[in-house]
Amino acid sequence: MSNCNEKSGSQQSKPVLVGSRKSGPELVRNGKKYAPVILKQTRYLPTETKFASGIVPSTATARKAKLRSFIDIVPPAPITIPNLPRDEADVIVDLNKDDISRILENFARKPLVRELSEQNNVNRKMFHAAYKSFRNYCLHASPLDPCIAVVISDILNK
Incomplete structure (x- = not known):
């Protein structure tokens, strides 16, 4: 029998390869690396904030051109x-x-x-x-x- 704290083999999360780095599956969506979502407790309601929101996906490093009129x-x-x-x-x-x-x-x-x-x-x-x-x-x-x-x-x- 296994411990209650351990996950079964089918439920274990495996690292995913993004670019040349391994990341946890909860940080990868559609092949792009994202920052984890952290709930910030406020006085009234918990609000969702992005930890390190300035992270750029590893696949896109080019700057966007400014839209001109x-x-x-x-x-x-x-x-x-x-x-x-x-x-x-x-x-x-x-x-x-x-x-x-x-x-x-x-x-x-x-x-x-x-x-x-x-x-x-x-x-x-x-x-x-x-x-x-x-x-x-x-x-x-x-x-x-x-x-x-x-x-x-x-x-x-x-």
């Missing part, structure tokens, strides 16, 4: 601001740069505009880059396109 891969093309000759007949309205900047900022902060940009697959980073580019164009174009000037003056006079 579309705007990181393909930056927006710079647009030159045309310096057109200023005709007195073309000046419909004289706009202050502070007014232009304020109107564009209020437009960009509206939740509806942000929602529409997300629906059209324009993330926050792309939206901000487009906003900065358009604001730069509106502030530095030396006559501002008459269509844009009329829209901004209509918003100001509303």
Whole structure:
């Protein structure tokens, strides 16, 4: 008869070979070595924690590449601001740069505009880059396109 403390031959755990090292079967899942799970006793409930959670499986040692967004891969093309000759007949309205900047900022902060940009697959980073580019164009174009000037003056006079 055998001792009660000893396990029978069919129930004994055998070491498993992972890579070039032997490990216990409780530490190996799908051929990868894992840290043992330890229950940490807290005041209310025991919680499961990973002992040495930073252990990397022995089969995978390569670093994962950082996921990059579309705007990181393909930056927006710079647009030159045309310096057109200023005709007195073309000046419909004289706009202050502070007014232009304020109107564009209020437009960009509206939740509806942000929602529409997300629906059209324009993330926050792309939206901000487009906003900065358009604001730069509106502030530095030396006559501002008459269509844009009329829209901004209509918003100001509303």
